[in-house]
Amino acid sequence: MTRTRGHALLVGNSDGIGLVLTRRLLESGWTVTGVSRRDSPVTHDGYRHVVADVTAPDYPALLAAAVEPVDRIDACVYAAGIGEPLDLADLATQTRAFEVNLLGAARTVEVVVPRMVAAGRGHFVGLSSLADVLVSGDAPAYPASKAGLTAYLKGLALALRPRGVRVSVVRFGFVDTKMGKAPNRPLLMSAAEAAEVVLRTLDRGRVTVSRPRRMAAVVGGLRAVTAARIRALR
Template structure:
């Protein structure tokens, strides 16, 4: 039986993906800061915070209990709009979105290599190409995540371990911040995209594609404005 670890599955995309994997016959272990509303004989849940000192040990124990793991999905993520009275929120975005995935890689990748294969998926964002004054910690953390996982994947794929970076735009979850949310997609459609990634194991997926093209075209101008504003 195929076994997946889903990190960050209390709600939103992670929760939807957990249900879809179970429906598809997978066994799933979920890790998140709170309990997940999932009851299934092929599901195990572990309460763990990716920023806590004991997170790597908790994750290692979960992997050992699961036995062979075929898939690990890092769906944990936070992001807040910039508030100069609470810069700690920007730091936390970097801790969860970037350092959390790096700590996960430390534990998971050696086991996938030892098993001779597997698949790691990280949920990034189309914001990874932007320099934005609205949520600089979020954009920076996603830029780091995408860069790290794409580079790592280039090394791991020839050794049988696939790494996929999924760059979503606005998804209708609590993570969607701001008054304007163009081309926002429902969480279920995001799960559809992830399930295709599970089957095909691409290196990078950007969705919605039209929004990815628009952001790619606008990114140079955004960087220029940011530099000019800093003078």
């Protein structure tokens, strides 16, 4: 019989990294509550799913109700994320990226972290992006929202570690999910590979994890090129 390792809350887990991670945690003996805008394909005795939109006004209340029956949240992974190309006739799509990538994570923190602090333990993990250091004219809200997420979680890590709660931010490059729409995706990771990175992060508790490592150098070069283009605008 598989020993139960704890209870995990996964937000944004109906597909992509979140779905693979859900299955891996269940296989490892965790019980899991999943939250996403759509139904989940997962059927397992240790799994319960809640349909909710992280941008909805009632999301914090729905999330609180979803986890209320759980004695303790040992891990929470915020895997929800979107990114759309800039359309000057529809800037609302850029606003929604902030609502999902940053504010949705912050609203999840509102509900989950106080419970972890009260228990004196727990691990909150947010999935960010190596693009969090970039400025993009093609999809400006995506790197900006991920930059906010990364900075917020690093700050929470400083504040919460003395209270027994760990916080990690995992910065990915290109991952083969439905959100990866770029025509060129160097050093592409599979969703399964990305999920394994998150599992190792849950085991080791590092504050910042960036994968793949070689992509960090590529991003550094892109950052310098973008900075030069912005200076040229003067």
